[in-house]
Amino acid sequence: MISTPLAQGVIDVHAHWLPAELFGLPPGAPYGRMHDRDGQLHLGDIPLSIPTRAMSDVPAILEDMRTAGVGVRVLSAPPFAFPVGGMPGAGAFVSAFNDALSVVVSDADGRLVGLGMASLDDSDETRAQMERLAGTDGIAGIAIPPLLADRSLDRGILRHILTDAVDLNLAVLVHPMQLPRPEWSEHYLPNLIGNPVESATAVAALLLGGIKEELPGLRICFVHGGGCAPGLLGRWTHGWHTRADVRRHSTRPPDEVFGELFFDSVTHDPALLGLLAAHASGAGVVCGSDYPFDMAQPDPVRFATDHGPDAGTLTANARAFLGL
Template structure:
C-alpha cells in the first residue's frame, strides 16, 4: 500500500456505508438507517454519531490524521450484513461502491467487501470478484448465519473459498438482541464480545484452522471474551472427548495462528491478548465511526506496550499474506 498519511499505522477495523445503501438489505433486524438533523439512527436507535462520519471521505481522512492512521481498511457496519436471505443486488452495489472509493483514495483506504450467504455458488462468485478488485483485501463476515458459526454451513464455505483465493477475512459481531440484554446497551457491551468468543471457539474446537491452514482471519474487539476463556477451553479440550472430537490440536496452539485487533478499551486486556496470541498476531483497529470506537487507536496500542511498526507489519501480512 502506498500513499499513507504521515506514515501512520494501518487500521484494519473501520466502517463505511454509502447513503444510497442506508435502507440495508432485506430482513435487517433493526430497520433502515436514517439521517435525523445530521445524526445517524438505526431504525429508532440513535447511533451517537454524525451521519457524515459513516460515508464522507473527508471525515474519514480527518479522523485518520488525528489518530495517526496511515491506511484505513473499510468494511460495512455489521447491521448491513445480508443474513436474512437473498441480497445479491445489495452486495454487488456495496462492493462496487467500496471498490470505487478505494480506487480514488490514493492508497490511503483499502477495503473488505461483503458477501451473501443463501447460495454457495453466488458466494463463491462474489469472493472471486473481490479477489480481482484492486485495493480489496478480502471480506468482512458475521460470526453467525442461520444458527451456525464458522465451523459449518455458509460461513465455513466462505472461509474455505477465502483460503483458496488468498483473501483475508474479518469477523465482526452483529449485536444480536436477547431479552436479558435489553437495557444498559448490554447487547453491545456483553453481546458483541460473547458473539466473537463463540466464533473463535467454533473455529478452534471445530478444527477449521487445521483444515484451512493458509486462512488469514481476524477477530475484532480483541477477540471479545476469548482471551479470558482460553484456559477454560484448553482444560475442556484436554479432559473431555466431545470437546476435542473435531480438533487434533489444543486451542492454545491454534489461537496463535489467528489475528486480533486492539479494540479492547483496557490495556491489561490488550496485554493478555498479546501474551496469548503473540505480538505478531495483533493488528491496530479503531471501530470508526461508532461511539464504542477506540478514539486514539495508535496511542492506546503503543501505551499498552505494542510497537506501531510491528502493528503495521502484522496488518500487511493479515491483509496480503506476504506482508506487501
C-alpha cells in the first residue's frame, strides 16, 4: 500500500537493503552470515566487493540515487536473506525485516518503496505475513526466489504466493539466489551462469505452466532482464507449437504471454536489452540497478534510456508494476 506520492524521476525497481542487525540472516541460510571485515561486506568467507555501509546505510543509498539520477528506489532484501532453509525462527527474521523496511520507506518522503518478504515453508504463515505487507504503507509487494528445492513458480509455496499476491494486490519481484553447482565452482559461475539460468527457469515455469492465464492480474517482474529468457523465447514457443507435453498446461504460446510480464534493464549488454524490449513490448521494461552489488549496472538510468525505453516510459512501466 502506497499512500505517499512518490518523488519525481525514474524508478529503480531492483535494489537491495538489509539492516545491520539482521546480517546474521535467517536460520538455515545456505552461505553463512553476513559480516563486516575492515569496512567490506562478506557473506561467510566470500567477499562481496562492496562497502558494508552500502547495504545497510540509508544515507548511502540516497546519495547513490542522486549520483545515478534515480528518483525513486524500490528496496528488497538481498537474495541470500530469503528464508529458504525451512528452519524454526525464520518467521521472526521475516517479521523483523518487514518491520524495519516499513520504517525506512515511511521516513523517505516518497523516495523509497519496499518489497517485503515472507516465509517459504508454511502457506498459512506466508498468507498472514503477506496480509500484513498489503496493509503496510510504503510496501508495494514481495520479493521471492525463482526456485525452492525442486520447484519453481508453477508449483508449491511459490505458486501459492503468486495467487495470494493477486488477491492482496501485491507486486512480485523474482530474484535468483546464485545456487551453487559443482560444475560452476570456479570463475564466479554461480552468479554469471547460475543467476540467469534460475531466472529463465522461473519465466518458463510461469509461461508454460499457464500461470499468467490463470492469474491475469498478476504483476510480476524478473530481474537481470529475465536472465536467459529473451534468448530462449523463440525456442520455447517452437516447442509449445510442436509438442503436446509442452503446451498441456497453457492455452497461449509463450511469445504471446511474454509481453504481459515485467523485466528490469540490468542486462549488461545493449543488444540484449534491445531484444528484451522487442519481446516484452514497450510496457514490459523497467529500470533496475542491482544496487549495491558488484554486478550492478553502474549507470542504470543512462543505460536503460540509451538502449531501451525513454525515461517517461520506464517510470510509467514501474508505476504499473507497483500498482500505482
